[in-house]
Amino acid sequence: MKRFAVFPALISVFMLAAAVPAFSADDRLDRLEGEVKSIKQENEALKKRLEEVEADQEDTKQNYSNLSKLVDVSGYADAQYNITNQPGENNHFRVKHLSLFFSKEVQKEWKLFSEIEYEDAPLIDSNKQTDTVSKSQGTVFLEQMYVQYRPAVDMNVRLGRYLTPFGIWSIYHYPPYVPTQTNPMFFKIMFPEVSDGVQIGKSFSIRKSLLDATLYVGNGAGNPGGADRNENKGVGARVNYGTDMVSGLEVGASFYREKGNSGTMQNVYGGHIQYTRSRFQLQSEYLLRRNHPENSGYFNDAAFYALANYDIGKWAVAGRYDWFDNNQKAARNGHYRYTGALNYHIAHNVIAKAEYNRNVFADPNVKNYSEFILAIAVAIGDL
Secondary structure, eight states, X not given: OHHHHHHHXXXXXXXXXXXXXXXXXXXXXXXXXXXXXXXXXXXXXXXXXXXXXXXXXXXXXXXXXXXXXXXXXXXXXXXXXXXXXXXXXXXXXXXXXXXXXXEEEXXXXXXXXXXXXXXXXXXXEEETTTTEEEEEEEEEEEEEEEEEEEEXXXXXXXXXXXXOOOTTTTTSOOGGGSSOSXXXXXXTTSSOSEEEEEEEEEEEEETTEEEEEEEEEEOOTTOOTTOOSSSOOEEEEEEEEEOSSSTTEEEEEEEEEEEOTTSOEEEEEEEEEEEEETTEEEEEEEEEEEEEOTTSOOEEEEEEEEEEEEEETTEEEEEEEEEEESOXXXXXXXXXXXXXXXXXXXXXXXXXXXXXXXXXXXXXXXXXXXXXXXXXXXXXXXX
């Protein structure tokens, strides 16, 4: 009997053993189906994310394309209050400059640059019926506009209107970057402020320093951008050398020659020097102009200034001696100006200025006078 009782037990064991693999196969199939479903969901999520990334890339490309079409804009502005005892002048506020610079690299070697200056808050009011100006104030001036071609890092060619390359101040005179609001007296007198023509600049390596040389030819002073009122052309040259013998020392010379609309031949010679050491800077220029009017003899006019500046943290203190003689043949013709200035950098590109000028004349019939200026100058972008 015991032998027959063993058979049902053995049959049950074999059936259970056979059922276990069957149940395990079903579990694995369910698990695989779950994993496939999960992978499909992950793939859908990845596909959606990829589409979002591609859309972001298209937006980025479009933004870069739009940015590449933009023009770089910078400039400066300054306003001041003048207190003076100069005969014929009143104490007054002055909205002195708003200058806007527009620059665009058209191609790797090609660049367009322009500067538009609005001086003394210009206002032009016209009569609609007659197209005549009924009211005009201030000045609107295209100070620079040139196309530049740079075939090499050390060479450029400019065609259009540019600041006349002479000395230092004529090139670097922007109010946020010079300590005084007044210009040296020779400025805009001894040679034209701007020239309409072509300019070629080239740098040469000499020992461990650079020699910068500029040659240019233009219409000359007193001629608008659309015409030349005489057949003569103004020509000039400037060289500047940063000597390696004395650290921070630069020296240079300039020359300008033209026969003006009135027929007067003018030759202008200039020398400049600039020394920078830590927080201290000294710069100076001397100019001599030899004038030969038609049917008349020669006469010379001359000018000189020396400017010293010292930075103390956010503060800067400066002093300038300025002299100008518009006809050295005339007796007692000198004009002397003594300037003291204090600057405070409110921010990196915002400067408060206080300046005192004492004007003294060699001619006893001309009254000496003083002037005190309070000003704010602001730089917009990188000049």
